[in-house]
Amino acid sequence: MSTVAVIDYGMGNLHSIAKALQHAAPDVDVQIVTDAEHILRANRVVFPGVGAMRDCMQALNQSGLSDVIREVAKTKPLLGICLGMQALLSDSEENGLTLGLDIFSGHVVRFAEDLSDSEGNKLKIPHMGWNQVQQRAHPLWDKIPQDSRFYFVHSYYAKPNDSAVIAATTNYPDAFACALSQDNVFAVQFHPEKSQTVGLQLLNNFLHWDGQS
């Protein structure tokens, strides 16, 4: 039986993601884990997270999980979700400047204040709700229609230095990178575990992905 480790480093509720993974692929052993040994032993790793970037990085650095995630990023399929995506960038402007894991070269920045849509309506921050995702070819989008809506809730977004790592974009109001991919690493800003059918499909795709793009 293949295993997927959901990294528990004290940032937020992991039951949703664990339940969704189990639902998406009943044949996979889903484990919520806190230690390096279990993470390194699993076939695949999910790196979730909600909350603030500084707390996230502090928890990862203190527990030594930063190095474990860097190791996973070189060796097996890794899925970063929401703050777990942002933490993969070089740094974030949240909480002053917070250094990230630097697996993707680039920055995490806040949406500008006073954004408005084409009709002049004020755009709210956080960007919250179901928005359309414009995919670029990648096995994790298998069986997911182009422009499907996924559930987002965030105030910061990733700006990778190399646009070749962008696996999908979303408009709010301008296009931003809502998914990144590089070798065996895939990361999404939205919450697949809260995005109903298309979200479960993406999780299912990840749980059967061999890490090749």
Added chain:
Amino acid sequence: MSLAKRIIPCLDVDNGRVVKGVKFIDIRDAGDPVEVARRYDREGADEITFLDITATHDNRDTIVHVVEQVASEVFIPLTVGGGIRTLDDIRRMLNAGADKVGINSAAVFNPEFVSEAAQRFGSQCIVVAIDAKKVSTTGEADRWEIFTHGGRKATGIDAIAWAEKMVSYGAGEILLTSMDRDGTREGFDLLLTRAISEAVSVPVIASGGVGNLDHLAEGVITGKADAVLAASIFHFAEYTIQQAKQHMASRGIEMRL
């Protein structure tokens, strides 16, 4: 192509059953919450909100079990409100599978609770529920105050100023209920909704008074709400969520269909 407006069915849960009061009296039974949540998910609800109105403390565990059960099979955002007073209450709900909690009276009695909660769990999961009632009389400029205890107790606090304060304390979203309209089926208080939505930077959910599908559309178009919440029109199967979404889309509103 942009962010969709959301439809959020609300389940008022009393001792583990879905009920809906008309102006908080005359409660009618509307079924098993897990069953109802499943149906809403199938019909395309964008989120589901549970409002626990169980009066006695002893029976409050029932809502935790409801959330646990729903969260294991419904994969859209879930919010739980009603009786959230401590950080521990929030933790229990999030652990049960809720994504957000609604804080209402506790915020009024202790505003610092909102900032503590936002710091601990993140603003994304803190919804501040505001029950507002018009207090200006005819001829005066419109003015609303917040009320507690199901709309019975006035606080003297201006609703717009309160919404702004709650956002500055870390609320990630505002659930705005017009106590004048709740249960009346006359439509949202659109002036109130618009005033609050334009005053704050975070999303606003309009609530209270939905009687037909045009009311939902007006909440977004005129009220400038980011999401609309309704209970009874969905519970008693007058309309499906899908019908409501189709109708709103036909009025030119971006929806997830």
